[in-house]
Amino acid sequence: MIRFKTSSETDATTEALLASGRADPAIALFFDSVLEMRRAADPTAAVLAGGLLERAAPAVMREDALARAFAAIDAGEKSQARRGRTAGSELELIKVPAALQEAIQRAELARGWRSVAPGIRQLPLDMGGAVSAEILRIAPGAMTPRHTHKGREATLCLVGGFSDGRGSYGPGEVSLADPDVTHQPRGDDDGVCFVLAVTDAGLKFQGALGAIQKLFGA
Amino acid sequence: MRSDGTGPKGSPPKGSGDARPAGDSLSAAERERFSDLLVAVASSKDRDAYSELFAYYAPRVKSYLMRLGADAGLAEEIAQDVMVTLWRKADMFDRKQASVSTWIFRIARNRRIDVFRRTKRPALDPEETMILPQAMEAPEARVEAQETETRVRAAMKDLPPEQLEMLKLAFYEGLSHREIADRLDVPLGTVKSRIRLAFLKMKGRLGDE
Numbered sequence: 001m002i003r004f005k006t007s008s009e010t011d012a013t014t015e016a017l018l019a020s021g022r023a024d025p026a027i028a029l030f031f032d033s034v035l036e037m038r039r040a041a042d043p044t045a046a047v048l049a050g051g052l053l054e055r056a057a058p059a060v061m062r063e064d065a066l067a068r069a070f071a072a073i074d075a076g077e078k079s080q081a082r083r084g085r086t087a088g089s090e091l092e093l094i095k096v097p098a099a100l101q102e103a104i105q106r107a108e109l110a111r112g113w114r115s116v117a118p119g120i121r122q123l124p125l126d127m128g129g130a131v132s133a134e135i136l137r138i139a140p141g142a143m144t145p146r147h148t149h150k151g152r153e154a155t156l157c158l159v160g161g162f163s164d165g166r167g168s169y170g171p172g173e174v175s176l177a178d179p180d181v182t183h184q185p186r187g188d189d190d191g192v193c194f195v196l197a198v199t200d201a202g203l204k205f206q207g208a209l210g211a212i213q214k215l216f217g218a
Numbered sequence: 219m220r221s222d223g224t225g226p227k228g229s230p231p232k233g234s235g236d237a238r239p240a241g242d243s244l245s246a247a248e249r250e251r252f253s254d255l256l257v258a259v260a261s262s263k264d265r266d267a268y269s270e271l272f273a274y275y276a277p278r279v280k281s282y283l284m285r286l287g288a289d290a291g292l293a294e295e296i297a298q299d300v301m302v303t304l305w306r307k308a309d310m311f312d313r314k315q316a317s318v319s320t321w322i323f324r325i326a327r328n329r330r331i332d333v334f335r336r337t338k339r340p341a342l343d344p345e346e347t348m349i350l351p352q353a354m355e356a357p358e359a360r361v362e363a364q365e366t367e368t369r370v371r372a373a374m375k376d377l378p379p380e381q382l383e384m385l386k387l388a389f390y391e392g393l394s395h396r397e398i399a400d401r402l403d404v405p406l407g408t409v410k411s412r413i414r415l416a417f418l419k420m421k422g423r424l425g426d427e
Contacts, residue, residue: 043316043363044421045389047370049327050319052390054243058277059284062294066272070265072302101394 026125026133026198029103033196034156036097037172096158100196103127104135113137117145119187133198138162138187146184153177153199155185160193162186243371244319246364253313256321260308268305271318276301279326285391288333296329317367330392373420381416388413 062068096104107125116122119142125133136144138160154176155162157169162185169175175185187193244252255271258264279300283293303325311321374382380402387393387401395413399406 042417042421043320043366044370044417046316046320046324047366048374048385048420049390050317050321050323050367051243051371051374052386053275053278053282053323053326054319055241056278056281056285057241059280059290059293061276061280061297065276065294065298066269069272069276069298069301069305072298073305099395102396 024129024131025127026129026131029099029125029127029133030154030156030196030198032099033097033158034172034174036099037156037158096194100135100158103133107135118142120144131198131200133196136195136197138185138193138195140187140189140191140193143184143186151200153197156196158194158196160191161188162193162195163188243374244317246368249317249319249364249367252318253311256304256308256311256318257313259305260311271304272301275304275318275322279322282323282326282390283329283333286330286333292333296333297326300326300329313363315363317363320367369422370420373422377416377419381412381419384409384413385416385420 103125104123107123110126111124113121113123119139121137123135123137125135127133135158138144154174155169157171157173157175159171161168161170162175163169164175164177164185166175166177168188169185185195252271252274255264255267258267259271276297280290280293280297283296284290288296300322304322307325311318377385384398384402387398388395393401395406395409398404398413399409402409
């Protein structure tokens with residue numbers, strides 16, 4: 001049997017926690033999303049892809065391709081294909097981990113997005129378990145509404161950034177909130193923020209959100 | 219896979235690209251040379267150096283974009299744009315942190331959105347979050363980039379072909395685990411665990427007990 005060397009992803013405690021947490025589909029989705037984002041952030045993935053690029057069978061470029069490149073360089077023209085703000089917020093979710101992408105597509109077909117506060121749009125994910133999950137789209141500077149239910153909440157930043165009373169969070173980072181802490185994330189000013197939020201709404205799910213707390217909490 | 223390194227039509231590319239069979243990754247010496255070239259572009263706007271980089275990378279970036287689903291025209295356009303970006307941002311290249319291939323791949327990666335915007339393929343992408351702030355890096359000690367580049371290429375040769383294929387589908391083409399499972403007709407759980415296993419091998423962190 002192959003045993004993995006210790007890492008934040010693979011030691012025995014982690015495996016046990018992951019196993020317990022996975023009982024709820026919303027928690028499983030949360031874990032998978034964080035792990036996928038952290039793995040993709042690993043430089044090894046880019047190095048691997050660079051090596052695969054080297055192995056690619058070269059396509060044939062136009063005869064004048066190089067000349068055209070120099071012409072563009074000389075003209076100093078702005079890139080036509082620059083990644084930028086798109087009209088539809090949905091395209092920014094291309095950055096979202098694959099595990100989440102499917103849940104989002106399903107939810108968009110089912111309930112869809114709705115406005116819940118100024119600058120805040122919500123997409124409930126309906127994972128089917130007792131823990132609820134939603135995507136929030138937070139416009140720059142907008143603040144999420146105060147939650148009326150008691151319960152613990154874990155928020156994963158997917159795109160952009162937000163701040164709350166405890167700190168600032170960028171993609172892949174997790175904020176955890178207890179019911180007695182006021183938790184009102186505010187989107188950063190420099191762009192739209194998407195988050196995945198799961199909450200146990202006051203029900204006793206020590207295993208589920210406790211596992212998230214142990215693995216990702218500060 | 220071509221044994222003489224030339225493309226199917228048209229003039230063969232200038233520079234070192236035409237001497238190499240398509241399908242081999244670069245040696246350490248060749249990677250160093252390309253880093254020299256990019257540094258020359260950055261420091262003295264060396265057009266000859268740039269032409270060599272263009273000859274090697276533009277066709278491969280185009281090939282990559284076509285693999286993502288772009289037709290030849292769109293792929294050419296975006297590859298062109300990636301190479302112009304290479305010129306413009308050359309001074310940001312840090313040879314201690316990455317090879318030119320890794321760097322160009324990241325630029326090309328970020329153009330995927332333009333492929334998806336103009337094709338119908340739904341985007342499922344675990345790698346888009348690649349360029350992330352420091353906080354996201356794994357806590358282990360940073361290794362020399364060159365060591366990583368060499369190790370990963372060696373691991374690519376040693377990995378069983380089906381594992382490398384899975385890594386390629388996940389990290390190069392950006393398919394979701396489910397898409398990979400469907401394409402290879404393999405259970406989803408198997409895809410996840412094989413990718414994790416192969417990825418850990420890439421990182422050189424698999425225990426040997």
